[in-house]
Amino acid sequence: MIAPLHRRHFLATGGAVAATGVQLSAPVLASVGPTRPQWRILGIAPASEKLPQLAHDYRQGVELGLAQAGASQVGLTWLSAGPLPGAPAKAIGSALQDGKIDAVMGWMPPLLAKKVLALTEKAGVPLWISDSGADIAAPSEHHPLQVRHSLELCAMASALADKVHAQCGPRAFLSMGWHESGYDFIQAFQHRWRSLGGQIVGRHIAGAPGRSPEFGDLKQAIVSQQPDVVIALFSGSQANRFTQWWQAQTDSLRTELAGFPWLSDGASGVRAWTVASWPTANIAEPGWKAGFAQAGLAWTAGALLGAEAGFSLGTALAAATPGTSAHDLWATLHTASLTGPRGVRRWADTASDSVGPLWERSTVLNAQAWRERQAYPALSVSSAAHGGWTTGYFLT
Numbered sequence: 001m002i003a004p005l006h007r008r009h010f011l012a013t014g015g016a017v018a019a020t021g022v023q024l025s026a027p028v029l030a031s032v033g034p035t036r037p038q039w040r041i042l043g044i045a046p047a048s049e050k051l052p053q054l055a056h057d058y059r060q061g062v063e064l065g066l067a068q069a070g071a072s073q074v075g076l077t078w079l080s081a082g083p084l085p086g087a088p089a090k091a092i093g094s095a096l097q098d099g100k101i102d103a104v105m106g107w108m109p110p111l112l113a114k115k116v117l118a119l120t121e122k123a124g125v126p127l128w129i130s131d132s133g134a135d136i137a138a139p140s141e142h143h144p145l146q147v148r149h150s151l152e153l154c155a156m157a158s159a160l161a162d163k164v165h166a167q168c169g170p171r172a173f174l175s176m177g178w179h180e181s182g183y184d185f186i187q188a189f190q191h192r193w194r195s196l197g198g199q200i201v202g203r204h205i206a207g208a209p210g211r212s213p214e215f216g217d218l219k220q221a222i223v224s225q226q227p228d229v230v231i232a233l234f235s236g237s238q239a240n241r242f243t244q245w246w247q248a249q250t251d252s253l254r255t256e257l258a259g260f261p262w263l264s265d266g267a268s269g270v271r272a273w274t275v276a277s278w279p280t281a282n283i284a285e286p287g288w289k290a291g292f293a294q295a296g297l298a299w300t301a302g303a304l305l306g307a308e309a310g311f312s313l314g315t316a317l318a319a320a321t322p323g324t325s326a327h328d329l330w331a332t333l334h335t336a337s338l339t340g341p342r343g344v345r346r347w348a349d350t351a352s353d354s355v356g357p358l359w360e361r362s363t364v365l366n367a368q369a370w371r372e373r374q375a376y377p378a379l380s381v382s383s384a385a386h387g388g389w390t391t392g393y394f395l396t
Helices: 016-021 054-069 086-097 111-125 153-167 184-195 218-225 236-253 287-296 301-319 326-333
Strands: 038-047 074-082 103-107 127-131 144-149 171-177 199-206 230-233 256-260 273-276 357-362 368-376
Touching: 038 054, 038 086, 054 074, 054 103, 054 287, 054 301, 074 086, 086 111, 103 301, 127 301, 144 301, 144 326, 153 184, 153 230, 153 256, 153 273, 153 357, 171 184, 171 218, 171 236, 171 368, 184 199, 184 230, 199 218, 218 236, 230 236, 287 301, 301 326
Parallel strands: 038 074, 038 103, 103 127, 127 144, 171 199, 171 230, 230 256, 256 273
Antiparallel strands: 273 357, 357 368
16 A cells, blocks of 8 residues: 655755746736726746746736736736745735735745735735645635635546546556655545555656656566556656657557546657546637637647636626725635636635536547546545645646
């Protein structure tokens, strides 16, 4: 039995540069009306070494969403911040002190979100958090002036366990990257898998300190265990390297492959079971697909989450009557639907995360065989093993 991982702080080599390099952009005016915006929003863009395109995709997604919602008189100033919370928190605190910020929104890791929440609470300014959903939000993190939506990776991992257990069998081998190894979605998969009667027959962590080459002993480990399926949890360039390795080893491994959607993003011909909280571009809602194309924005998870944030908030801003305060606006957000290119979603209880439809695909049977289904509930805090990094997923 695999012992739960203990929560630990982690920063990849060179990450301190991204974390301390705080930059404020010039305000982006999302209107063609008066030059003085009615709503002044401080946006926080993620600085990820693993996914360097993430900041661009999220920023452009938010701005596209605001434009699609017809939100006028919105002044958006961007701050670039990485996984270390000190420098960006100081910059955000300084921006809040002058009283010229009506709201703060952005993609931020848990350590930074905790510090920013304390700052926004003190200033009486509402906060919108976008996140990967790789960790379970604790009840202590909930606040009336805060909402949070995510890519729902824990819910995706739980649903993936159901899908793969039914289609492949009960014996699973976990293969993951060092960055992925400490987040709650690993525990979410294992918890659900074991509740179904499944067995984790082995585990391999690629890129762990002291382990070289990256996939050096993975083939032998899989062959020796003869699992029904390999659950591969990687992201970024490491996902591409893994799929290349897998393609070269497929004939000798004789087992199924499953994982998150980006498992097959960088390599054609990879046959894998996947579950996602977003649709692929080929089955996207036409209006959103056209909007992304017109903006020259790739159909990525980061861009989709940004567009959902921008459109959902922008819709509320556009509908607000004159004199509506940011406090009143946030109170309505807790009960309003989340809308965007991922379809209509809703807030989980206390607006601690988002829930909604998931999409399944099995390229084993048919690359176009997608069907929409309702999301499995994310793990409750009490049932989560809570072993993981305290920095944000994708931000290391």
